[in-house]
Amino acid sequence: MNNRMIPMYKVLIQYRMIFYSLFFFFMAGLCEIGGGYLVWLWLRESYGWIFGALGGFVLFLYGVIPTFQNTNFHRTYAAYGGIFIIMAIIWGYFFEKNVPDIYDIIGIIITSVGVTIIFYYPRKGNKKIGIDNFK
Numbered sequence: 001m002n003n004r005m006i007p008m009y010k011v012l013i014q015y016r017m018i019f020y021s022l023f024f025f026f027m028a029g030l031c032e033i034g035g036g037y038l039v040w041l042w043l044r045e046s047y048g049w050i051f052g053a054l055g056g057f058v059l060f061l062y063g064v065i066p067t068f069q070n071t072n073f074h075r076t077y078a079a080y081g082g083i084f085i086i087m088a089i090i091w092g093y094f095f096e097k098n099v100p101d102i103y104d105i106i107g108i109i110i111t112s113v114g115v116t117i118i119f120y121y122p123r124k125g126n127k128k129i130g131i132d133n134f135k
Contacts, residue, residue, distance in 0.1 A: 035059035079119035
């Protein structure tokens with residue numbers, strides 16, 4: 001057996017950690033976009049004040065969810081910015097029926113590459129980064 005091979009359980013743990021991080025990014029995005037949308041409906045579309053109050057609470061949850069990420073604040077929020085871009089385009093498609101154009105798609109691809117590099121690329125000397133936690 002090659003000593004350089006990573007044991008299978010460590011690979012599975014890395015994939016599980018990636019799944020968890022993507023789950024928390026998704027939940028944070030849902031809370032930020034959903035909460036902001038509720039406030040938008042209240043202030044711009046004349047919906048009742050309850051939409052604004054509910055939106056404010058959901059935005060509060062958005063502030064809490066990123067704390068569950070297993071990395072530094074600045075990398076979490078930098079990577080989340082990319083996730084937010086992707087989710088905002090998807091939100092527009094499903095909730096406002098705005099079909100993404102070629103520039104939206106190119107932007108999503110570039111953003112996805114950026115998120116992957118910022119959050120998941122293993123770094124030496126810093127154990128609290130993305131998928132490099134279990135080496």
